[in-house]
Amino acid sequence: MAVHVIGVRRAFALLCRELAEVIHHAEEGSFANYTFETWLVASQERVHFKQPDEDWIRSVNFEIQVPRVIRLLRYDRLPKQGVHLSRRNVLARDDHQCQYCGRHLPLHQLSLDHVVPRSRGGPTTWENIVCACLACNVKKGGRTPHEARMKLVRHPTKPKRNPMLSLKLENPKYESWRTWLNGVYWEIGTRD
Numbered sequence: 239m240a241v242h243v244i245g246v247r248r249a250f251a252l253l254c255r256e257l258a259e260v261i262h263h264a265e266e267g268s269f270a271n272y273t274f275e276t277w278l279v280a281s282q283e284r285v286h287f288k289q290p291d292e293d294w295i296r297s298v299n300f301e302i303q304v305p306r307v308i309r310l311l312r313y314d315r316l317p318k319q320g321v322h323l324s325r326r327n328v329l330a331r332d333d334h335q336c337q338y339c340g341r342h343l344p345l346h347q348l349s350l351d352h353v354v355p356r357s358r359g360g361p362t363t364w365e366n367i368v369c370a371c372l373a374c375n376v377k378k379g380g381r382t383p384h385e386a387r388m389k390l391v392r393h394p395t396k397p398k399r400n401p402m403l404s405l406k407l408e409n410p411k412y413e414s415w416r417t418w419l420n421g422v423y424w425e426i427g428t429r430d
């Protein structure tokens with residue numbers, strides 16, 4: 239059961255601490271599991287046969303392939319369900335597109351904007367926060383879109399599943415994730 243999308247750094251931390259193992263999608267639709275050590279050995283065997291859709295990390299002494307799926311070996315409880323309202327999730331929901339001028343921009347040029355400003359009682363919710371470029375954010379200031387005569391590209395809503403996941407699924411690199419998305423968590427679990 240898929241429970242989270244995490245970054246590469248955290249994934250390797252879990253592997254090194256033996257809290258998780260790599261689940262690797264073999265060609266024939268079968269799966270193999272690896273510890274950090276055996277994954278490192280397997281990576282060495284493939285290091286000269288890298289595929290374009292793979293990611294690799296180079297350290298001083300070795301190169302290791304970034305696993306796409308890891309399995310937690312023990313946990314106390316399943317993570318709290320629901321889509322977490324965070325900067326990166328809002329930016330992912332809005333596809334890194336400024337919701338005022340419509341430009342797609344790199345992360346560092348984007349900010350979060352309260353549609354109805356906080357100073358006017360606007361809540362910090364999925365429905366009142368959008369991705370905005372720095373220029374539009376400054377231009378809008380403490381006004382509502384109507385007052386600033388700025389129209390929203392899309393009406394903001396709470397996503398039904400993790401927007402980081404939706405964004406990544408468009409990339410063929412993450413094809414193997416589909417196997418684990420049986421809907422139990424990502425579809426139903428994130429509904430209100």
Ligand SMILES: [Zn+2]
Nearest residue numbers: 336339371374
């Ligand atoms: Zn903008």
